[in-house]
Amino acid sequence: MQQKQYNTVVVGVAFSPNIQANVFEALRMSKMFNASLVMVHVGEKTNEKETALDKIISSFDVAIPDYRVLWKAGNPAEVLLGACAGENADLLILGAIKREGLLKYYLGSVARKLTRKAPCDVLLLIKPSIDRVACSSGVVNGLAHPKTEEAIDRAFYVLSSLGAQKLTIVEEIPEDSVAIKVDDDRSLRKSTIAKERIKLRENSRVQRLLNDIPEQVKENLELIVQPIFGRRGYSIGHYARVSRADLLVMNAPSKLTLWDRLFPHDLEYILSDLPTDVLIVR
Numbered sequence: 001m002q003q004k005q006y007n008t009v010v011v012g013v014a015f016s017p018n019i020q021a022n023v024f025e026a027l028r029m030s031k032m033f034n035a036s037l038v039m040v041h042v043g044e045k046t047n048e049k050e051t052a053l054d055k056i057i058s059s060f061d062v063a064i065p066d067y068r069v070l071w072k073a074g075n076p077a078e079v080l081l082g083a084c085a086g087e088n089a090d091l092l093i094l095g096a097i098k099r100e101g102l103l104k105y106y107l108g109s110v111a112r113k114l115t116r117k118a119p120c121d122v123l124l125l126i127k128p129s130i131d132r133v134a135c136s137s138g139v140v141n142g143l144a145h146p147k148t149e150e151a152i153d154r155a156f157y158v159l160s161s162l163g164a165q166k167l168t169i170v171e172e173i174p175e176d177s178v179a180i181k182v183d184d185d186r187s188l189r190k191s192t193i194a195k196e197r198i199k200l201r202e203n204s205r206v207q208r209l210l211n212d213i214p215e216q217v218k219e220n221l222e223l224i225v226q227p228i229f230g231r232r233g234y235s236i237g238h239y240a241r242v243s244r245a246d247l248l249v250m251n252a253p254s255k256l257t258l259w260d261r262l263f264p265h266d267l268e269y270i271l272s273d274l275p276t277d278v279l280i281v282r
Contacts, residue, residue, distance in 0.1 A: 024060060030065040042074065049071075080092065092122045172230060237270045240276050245275075
């Protein structure tokens, strides 16, 4: 599979307490991806704001990549979506609330709207930092889905660019895939054997996907394939949290409806309680 590189990165810039950390993270990642950066501020341009942003950028202690600043008033989600489309963005970087309250969950935050509608990959940062915090490990979903191969490919590209050392491909297997009621030692053995067979089948499927990824891409990362039984979305989020992964890579859903928001699954579990930084692959 041919890796798609990030050539243009868009970041939303708001004059909040986290502005310096958000700007620094975007500058760092643009350099690591060797991409141009477009900073988008939703609001009127003023001399005071422009001076403050210039001061933050000039304080970046590494060579500053090519960047531009767009100033546009309007609805935050619509402005950022328009910027991504107009700039032909490959990646949108957003700061995110780690855990949304119930009200925000049902109404949807700006980050949620952008996650659902952005025409490019979306990176949600839960702890942007002024000083670089190294990315050492990542987790990517390995479920049976048409977009999974691209998600795995993108995980290799992003984690290698960020200098990580390890990637774990998590295969989420529904518990009900083993239709054996366990009520004695014999049924327990049958259930265990059935689970092992499913794990072998899933591992073979993932290995076939990995065969299409060039060896020079895979050689930079320690690779682990980890099948787990549990609820899709919830299980991989839990695994990313307990394994202290720095990045979770998920493929974007084909379609999200109001029903999906009221009764969440897969990616919606991740968005409602972000376990770490999350990259959503289009």
